[in-house]
Amino acid sequence: MNPITQLASLFAEFPGIGPRQSKRFVYFLLTRNPQYLDELSRAIADLKKSSTLCASCCRFFAKQTTTAARCTICESPVRDHSTLLVVEKDVDLENIERSGLFSGTYFVLGGRIPILEKKPLERVRGNELLDHIQKKIERQELREIVLALSLTREGEYTMEILTNMLQPLCKERRIKLSTLGRGLSTGIELEYSDSETLKNALNRRV
Amino acid sequence: MNPITQLASLFAEFPGIGPRQSKRFVYFLLTRNPQYLDELSRAIADLKKSSTLCASCCRFFAKQTTTAARCTICESPVRDHSTLLVVEKDVDLENIERSGLFSGTYFVLGGRIPILEKKPLERVRGNELLDHIQKKIERQELREIVLALSLTREGEYTMEILTNMLQPLCKERRIKLSTLGRGLSTGIELEYSDSETLKNALNRRV
Amino acid sequence: MNPITQLASLFAEFPGIGPRQSKRFVYFLLTRNPQYLDELSRAIADLKKSSTLCASCCRFFAKQTTTAARCTICESPVRDHSTLLVVEKDVDLENIERSGLFSGTYFVLGGRIPILEKKPLERVRGNELLDHIQKKIERQELREIVLALSLTREGEYTMEILTNMLQPLCKERRIKLSTLGRGLSTGIELEYSDSETLKNALNRRV
Amino acid sequence: MNPITQLASLFAEFPGIGPRQSKRFVYFLLTRNPQYLDELSRAIADLKKSSTLCASCCRFFAKQTTTAARCTICESPVRDHSTLLVVEKDVDLENIERSGLFSGTYFVLGGRIPILEKKPLERVRGNELLDHIQKKIERQELREIVLALSLTREGEYTMEILTNMLQPLCKERRIKLSTLGRGLSTGIELEYSDSETLKNALNRRV
Numbered sequence A, B, C, D: 001m002n003p004i005t006q007l008a009s010l011f012a013e014f015p016g017i018g019p020r021q022s023k024r025f026v027y028f029l030l031t032r033n034p035q036y037l038d039e040l041s042r043a044i045a046d047l048k049k050s051s052t053l054c055a056s057c058c059r060f061f062a063k064q065t066t067t068a069a070r071c072t073i074c075e076s077p078v079r080d081h082s083t084l085l086v087v088e089k090d091v092d093l094e095n096i097e098r099s100g101l102f103s104g105t106y107f108v109l110g111g112r113i114p115i116l117e118k119k120p121l122e123r124v125r126g127n128e129l130l131d132h133i134q135k136k137i138e139r140q141e142l143r144e145i146v147l148a149l150s151l152t153r154e155g156e157y158t159m160e161i162l163t164n165m166l167q168p169l170c171k172e173r174r175i176k177l178s179t180l181g182r183g184l185s186t187g188i189e190l191e192y193s194d195s196e197t198l199k200n201a202l203n204r205r206v
Helices: A003-011 A019-031 A034-050 A090-099 A126-138 A153-173 A195-203 B003-011 B019-031 B034-050 B090-099 B126-138 B153-173 B195-203 C003-011 C019-031 C034-050 C090-099 C126-138 C153-173 C195-203 D003-011 D019-031 D034-050 D090-099 D126-138 D153-173 D195-203
Strands: A051-053 A060-062 A080-087 A104-108 A144-147 A176-179 B051-053 B060-062 B083-087 B105-108 B144-147 B176-179 C051-053 C060-062 C080-087 C104-108 C144-147 C176-179 D051-053 D060-062 D080-087 D104-108 D144-147 D176-179
Touching (some): A003 D034, A003 D060, A019 D034, A080 A090, B003 C034, B003 C060, B034 C019, B060 C003, B090 B105, C034 C051, C090 C104, C126 C153, D144 D153
Parallel strands (some): A144 A176, B083 B105, C080 C104, C080 C144
Antiparallel strands (some): C051 C060
């Protein structure tokens, strides 16, 4: 195959990129200097060698040494290891880290569970989450699990499945199982609010 | 002036309607039957006779009798008159009523206060609100005031001004002064949440 | 019915207006002065008395005298009555008039013919158009008919139907039957052009 | 720098890609199999070796042999070498080739000239175009030059500059200098047409 077409078809697999934009990427690269292409090519080739999935929280992180198995957050002595925030994906974790508002630790679920999924806990890292929690319990460091998922239909369904899985254990071990606060988000006008948001806004008024 | 142009220029004053759509409205009316135009013309002419501003909550309502001064919500014996929800405008009130989630009473502020407004309480029904609250206190029926404004910059500024105005009185009379719950609204994804929403979602987790 | 709800439901029949915006219209009117409501009500009531369908070109126009049957364009001695532009609707005619680019006369078809319509010429003013053209031929004033319809599927289908209807007559009477120029419209980039537009742009290059 | 952040910052230079999507690209790659990353990395590294700028028309093309200097279109014995279509960029050329509507040859200008640019012909391949045309004239094969640029302000400005440059030569050598057809593009409705488009549509009616 033509190398221009071949590279375009590889870019076309990127999330959110159609055939037109993938072509534009190739022509963009053709106008760039060789050094940039070289850097890009090497960074992609090295990505999996230089990054790894944290054995503890399942986020991707850049390895500092060749032996690191856990990420800097999981290894950090200053983070609050008694609060565990369960997020859908790496970019959610990054968004929260960027805000500087959370000092606990994370677990990256790796997605949301589709409604009607037959084996819901296998579709995401459900068993890995349970395993992670049990290890934390053994170390007697867990006090709260926050299910920090998106407020979409699938996000709510995922929280329901995880709540069912975790509630007995949490009750027994007196671990608080919580979800994020709900109500008005920034920019929301009452005139356009759906009744679920109104309900949360009214019930959770302070 | 040409009657087509004249009617179009009247429609062009409607909220959200530009010169193009106002013309389209006129041509739409020209194709409708005379009965529809008659009904529409009469409904507009009668609007102010048949509707009035509630002397109590400042919402517009349809008069049932010629002597009614207060709306059906303010007159209702089954509503909870100890909880007062302050909203920006009539459509906000309608949206909440439609949801069936609130059984208290309302006060329609008539807008939001622009940042840097010199006479903020005169820009909206500030003094009327204070007056309304004092009458409720005299009747000893007020326990909570909820500032139910939009979570926009102007909405937050308006809540700040109203809080400053009402807090001393509320403290003295032991009236709870609250705002709507904040956090994730329906459909919100964590990846795209601003840090203010993340903060509310984390701090108000339950 | 409640007069607020009733007026909102009348506004909800306006083109492009949903239940929410129709309510906003009513509350907007409630805040306006009585004089504006009066003017609006009267302009709507008088619309059909003061405007009429031109007996010649089928556009709506404001009657200057009670006896006028033809609009100012059709009556004008300075317009070129030998060129007839067939448009879909009144606003198309207005857009062309506003541009000041055309000095001929018009015929308002009253819409487009849906694909698969069984009686296509009855769906729009097909017979009225034929009648209008024949009268112009009798007066020996017609030299060109321009089918000035939108370049949408239905617009192209309508042009096809009208062409089939008019071609024999035009050939016999040596009347030019034309359609608007096709090619690149303002703002169009070649990268995003569909092949039909590219074809027209290439074939009609000058 | 962290390899995840570093790769994201390289992707952030891609056209139309912001910091958020560039991160999403990296996490997407982290979930893909090593073979895909390998292919992608190698395709990027090999791009400049396997592709080259055609010495004749300035388009990028995939080299079949190590000695090829001209692209398959320029080398083709079946293309019409007497018609030269000047386009802005490679993707425009591809869009026209995909349509199969044009059998002549191309010249890729490499962009549009910004309004007020001081050295307009150096901003794009202006001198290369002149050189290309003169060689074609020497071979006595040129009959028409089509300026096939976008109908934006910059596109029209570029056509004006090129016309001024080429007109004397074209006149002397009796070469037709044309631009693409203008008028209604697919999907355009008359109601929303600007006056420039209306003018072209009316003047170029057929």
